Amino acid sequence: MKKTLxxxxxxxxxxxxxxxxxxxxxxxxAKEVYFLNFKPEIADVYETKIAPVFExxxxxxxxxxxxxxxxxATTLKSELAKSNPPVIFQTxxxxxxxxxxxxxxxxxxxxxxxxxxxxxxALGEGDEVLAIPYAVEGYGIIYNDAIMRAYFALPNxxxxxxxADEINNFALLKAVVEDMQKNKAALGIQGVFASTSMxxxxxxxxxxxxxxxxxxxxxxxxxIPFGTKTRxxxxxxxxxxxxIWDLYLNNSTTAxxxxxxxxxxxxxxxxxxxxxxxVQNGNWGASQILGVKGNxxxxxxxxxxxxxxxxxxxxxxxxxxxxxxxxxxxxxxxAEQQALGDQFLTWLFSSASGKAFVKNDLMFITPFNTFAxxxxxxxxxAKEVIRWMNKSGVTxxxxxxxxxxxxxxxxxxxxxxxxxxxxxxxxxxxxxxxxDVWKTEFDLSN
Amino acid sequence: xxxxxxxxxxxxxLPALTCFFIAxxxxxxxxxxxxFFKFSTVLDGTFVGWQNYKLAFxxxxxxxxxxxxxxxxxxxxxxxxxxxxxxxxxxxxxxKGTNAFRTIFFMPNLIGGIVLGWIxxxxxxxxxLPKGVxxxxxPKYGFWGLVVLMNWQNIGYMMVIYIAAIQNIPVELxxxxxxxxxxxxxxxxxxxxxxxxxxxxxxxxxxxxxxxxLFDQNLALTAGDPGKQTEMLALNxxxxxxxxxxxxxxxxxxxVIFTLLVALIALTQLAIxxxxxxxx
Numbered sequence: 220m221k222k223t224l225x226x227x228x229x230x231x232x233x234x235x236x237x238x239x240x241x242x243x244x245x246x247x248x249a250k251e252v253y254f255l256n257f258k259p260e261i262a263d264v265y266e267t268k269i270a271p272v273f274e275x276x277x278x279x280x281x282x283x284x285x286x287x288x289x290x291x292a293t294t295l296k297s298e299l300a301k302s303n304p305p306v307i308f309q310t311x312x313x314x315x316x317x318x319x320x321x322x323x324x325x326x327x328x329x330x331x332x333x334x335x336x337x338x339x340x341a342l343g344e345g346d347e348v349l350a351i352p353y354a355v356e357g358y359g360i361i362y363n364d365a366i367m368r369a370y371f372a373l374p375n376x377x378x379x380x381x382x383a384d385e386i387n388n389f390a391l392l393k394a395v396v397e398d399m400q401k402n403k404a405a406l407g408i409q410g411v412f413a414s415t416s417m418x419x420x421x422x423x424x425x426x427x428x429x430x431x432x433x434x435x436x437x438x439x440x441x442x443i444p445f446g447t448k449t450r451x452x453x454x455x456x457x458x459x460x461x462x463i464w465d466l467y468l469n470n471s472t473t474a475x476x477x478x479x480x481x482x483x484x485x486x487x488x489x490x491x492x493x494x495x496x497x498v499q500n501g502n503w504g505a506s507q508i509l510g511v512k513g514n515x516x517x518x519x520x521x522x523x524x525x526x527x528x529x530x531x532x533x534x535x536x537x538x539x540x541x542x543x544x545x546x547x548x549x550x551x552x553x554a555e556q557q558a559l560g561d562q563f564l565t566w567l568f569s570s571a572s573g574k575a576f577v578k579n580d581l582m583f584i585t586p587f588n589t590f591a592x593x594x595x596x597x598x599x600x601a602k603e604v605i606r607w608m609n610k611s612g613v614t615x616x617x618x619x620x621x622x623x624x625x626x627x628x629x630x631x632x633x634x635x636x637x638x639x640x641x642x643x644x645x646x647x648x649x650x651x652x653x654x655d656v657w658k659t660e661f662d663l664s665n
Numbered sequence: 666x667x668x669x670x671x672x673x674x675x676x677x678x679l680p681a682l683t684c685f686f687i688a689x690x691x692x693x694x695x696x697x698x699x700x701f702f703k704f705s706t707v708l709d710g711t712f713v714g715w716q717n718y719k720l721a722f723x724x725x726x727x728x729x730x731x732x733x734x735x736x737x738x739x740x741x742x743x744x745x746x747x748x749x750x751x752x753x754x755x756x757x758x759x760x761k762g763t764n765a766f767r768t769i770f771f772m773p774n775l776i777g778g779i780v781l782g783w784i785x786x787x788x789x790x791x792x793x794l795p796k797g798v799x800x801x802x803x804p805k806y807g808f809w810g811l812v813v814l815m816n817w818q819n820i821g822y823m824m825v826i827y828i829a830a831i832q833n834i835p836v837e838l839x840x841x842x843x844x845x846x847x848x849x850x851x852x853x854x855x856x857x858x859x860x861x862x863x864x865x866x867x868x869x870x871x872x873x874x875x876x877x878x879l880f881d882q883n884l885a886l887t888a889g890d891p892g893k894q895t896e897m898l899a900l901n902x903x904x905x906x907x908x909x910x911x912x913x914x915x916x917x918x919x920x921v922i923f924t925l926l927v928a929l930i931a932l933t934q935l936a937i938x939x940x941x942x943x944x945x
Contacts, residue, residue: 293907300706318705318910418801419888479801479890480790627909634892641802641891659724664911 251280252556252563255298255305257544259288260506264580272572279559289420295319299549306552306560310350311543312621313446316342317664323349324550324557330565331546336588342545350545353568354583357523357604357615358428358501359538361508364520366496369406370399383522389459389529393466399496400470406496410472413486413495417637421482424499425464426633430653431539431620432526433460438619445617448624448665452657457650459528467499468640475640483507491516499526501539502600505582509598523603525616537607541618542586624660631656700917710914717918721905726893727919730901737808737897738876741815745872746865748816749823756824757831767828771821778818782885785814800887807887807895814882819875823868830864831857866938873934877927898923 256265262285270281284305286294291309298305299322310316316323325347326332332348335341342350367383370376377398378391386392399411416424433456443449454460468475472495483500484507490498491511498504508516525536548560567573569589577583582596584604595605608615623629635652638644644652695707700717704710721727752770756763773781789800789810800806834857842856858865880899883889889896889904896904902923906916 290907292910296706296907296913300708314910321705321709419890474797476796476798476802477794480799625910630908631892637891643803643891663720663723 250278250559251282252307252559253282253284253303253305254307254560254563255291255295255309256283256285257291257309258503259285260503261581264576268580269567269573269576272576273563273566276570276572277562277566279563281563292318299551304549304552306549306556307564308547308549310342310545310547312545313342314621314623314625314664316350316545316547319547320344320349322547322549322551324548325349326351326548326561329548329561331561331568334565334569334587334589336586340542340586350547352542352545352586353564354544354581355540355542355586355604356501356503356544356584357538357540357607358499359523359525359607360497360499361490361504361600362497362522362524363490363493363495363516364522365517366406366408366493370395370402370496373402373405375402383524386524387527387534389462389527389533392524392527393462396466396470396497407493408472408496409489409494411470411496412467412472413489413498414473414481415467415471415478415640416481416483416486417478417633417640418480418482422633422636423629424483425636426629427620427623428501428539429463429499429526430460430632431618432463432528432616433457434623435539435616435619436530438622445619446621448622448661450658450661450665452654454650454653456528456530457646457653459530461646462529463526464636464639471495478640479637487511502582502584502598502604505598505600508600518599521599521603523600523607525607535613537610537613537615538604539618540604540608540615541621543618543621624657624664628656628660696917697921700914700921702917703911703914705911705913713914717914718922720912720915721919721922726896727898727901729893730896730898733804733808733895734877734879734897737811737815737879738873741812741819741876742869742872744812744816745819745823746868748820749868750827752820752824753827753831757828767825770824773818774822776818778881779885781814781818782882785810785817786886789813801890801895804891804894807890810886811879811883811895814886815876815879818882819872823872826864826868827861830861834860862938862942866935866942869934869938870931874927874931877923877930 254265256262262283265281265283265285270283273279273281284294284298292315295305295308299308299319308319308322310319310323326341327346327348332338332341332351335351340352341348362383364383371381371383378394380386380391380395383395386395396411399406399408403410416422433454434452436456436459437453438445438447438449440455441449468478471478472489473481486495486498487500487504487507488511489495491508491514493515500507505521508514508521509518523538525533525538527533546564548557550557552560568577568585568587574590574594577585577590578594578596582598582601584596584601595601607613632649632653635644635649639646639649699707699710701712701714702710703713703716756767756770760766776784786800789806793799793802793806798806800810838856838860839852842852847856877897878899879897880903883895883897883900884903887895889900893901893904898919902916902919905912905919909915
């Protein structure tokens, strides 16, 4: 009897082992680079265009996995724990990097680091280089110049200026916007500003990007240099943020009560379809305007203006320019795989075919010295960002939101902004959330 | 025969035991262990003692979720069981089309929570649109939306349990009661309810625990909006674990607290109902 039992067990093991073995074998197909992509909007480009060409030119397979919008941290966490982890992954700045220090390899000796024009833009610890930026981005208020021209041609317009170019402070912006809202029927729009999207996961345009403007003014007026963490945030330019926030809400395509269900996609579609004249977003939104079915905005009419909030001297500020896109190489994969990762990134940002993809399909404004003047992207928003960056007498607003102590702060501040919209909090209470939570979160993370 | 069965018992239990071990016991034990660690991936971390448990209560978030969850469970347990019992009474009277109705009422239970959440979000937002609000404008809409959704999904299931119980009441008992002059009210309180007490226990247990464990419906219907005010325990744990860098261990600690809490409530309820059953 015992023999039969033994036989059964052996049989079970024999049947079972190929199953387990198959699971283990996943680890190392000879030449493959696994890239965990952050941007769903360009996932297709990596998968269908870049991967085949890269494999044809170098014989290395590119495996691209893309995390769904808003789930990158989650996906990264579970992928890193697997037996075949990503070789290249993305981080969003100093805070994100702090969470993945166990996995970031030193990139000092890579070719990818060598092509970075301004070495100070890379992130690191001590003398190690851990994350390299690959795309510079800019945001501000995107406007449809055709609608603006129609407004300035109205016989009954209430402002003295004659083109959107002349708007250079909050007072002028407010006068124009409020008068446009009054004449929305004549202009054929539903509201000046596209929906202030507050749906779950869609409030980053406000709790990160908009608040960056008052944050920038506060830090500079206190003399705190860019990138320095601070425990005290007074929200001293809060009243100015309220200016622009009220302007967005009161002159919108959508009633306040309905904003909780609106997404960024909705807002961009409203702009693309000509229902709104302005929308706050960045140059990454180009594909969301140009790609919308029934898009009514001509490329040449898509323009940028800085976010004016009513601070003295704001005539001289430009768009908010910076980066939240850094690439890291996983130090827990083999040295050979790390080298392949470096090879792919260097290929993408310096070979002729790689650069063509970056310019035409990925539409990145890159910080690498391998790109000549005529190799910068040509989509209307990227061109506008480059125009504003090079405008004389104008200083770009830096991306100071990288010193926000945690994602939790953004979540809570976003919720407070939502409560303000629906009348459950007044502005003083919103300010209190901003300053109090900042302290709590700073203490938790430092 | 008996002897050889005993001999092979271990072998036959093996597959089930392996599954139980891999899919239940190991994750549960490692979950408890992880709640004492600070970690970002589940395979390496540093021991931090009770730190995670302290951080779980750092702001009112967890308590708010708990309170919202308790209110929600109370309301939905009452409405689901009354609704299900009423339907069961109606559908055991031999009305025409009884079987068709039973099937229809049971069907919502076959649809997944995420799908249900999306469907009800559309319906509720459609109703609220003329008022110029949406389900996430005010937490009270989210609360009642969740109650409606939960009722819609669970009434059919509980109804089936009640129907089975009602059909099992001996005809002689009912006839005897009628002859003794029991009216409708006495019939309900003194004959039917005591006879279905075991089913009542099961239905209460099921609705209470599913009320506390609600996740996908919550995620799809409101995602906790506005500002975490309709976030229930399970969703709160998920968000702590996945949405806050460095808080994975805290999420784990919350999960342990959550497990203990649900177990405690469910066991208490079982003990109370059981003792009543015996009395009856």
